[in-house]
Amino acid sequence: MKASFIAWGPNFKTHKKIKPFENVNIYPLIAHILGLKITQPIDGDFKALKKVLK
Known part of the structure; x- marks a missing residue:
């Protein structure tokens, strides 16, 4: 099973x-x-998702 990840806000690209x-x-x-x-x-x-941050 897979999940969706949606991030929104001032910290995210x-x-x-x-x-x-x-x-x-x-x-x-x-x-x-x-x-x-x-x-x-x-x-x-943290390295796995670091690229989504501004």
């Missing part, structure tokens, strides 16, 4: 299409936008 990615990568993206530090090991990787 417009009309950017990306390759499929694992959902665990959304957490580090949101943490980065909110300025939160990830202090424990996680499965997600």
Whole structure:
């Protein structure tokens, strides 16, 4: 099963299409936008979605 990911707001590039990615990568993206530090090991990787940000 696949999910759709649509992001909109001042932090995101417009009309950017990306390759499929694992959902665990959304957490580090949101943490980065909110300025939160990830202090424990996680499965997600910020690099996977970094290209969607301005």
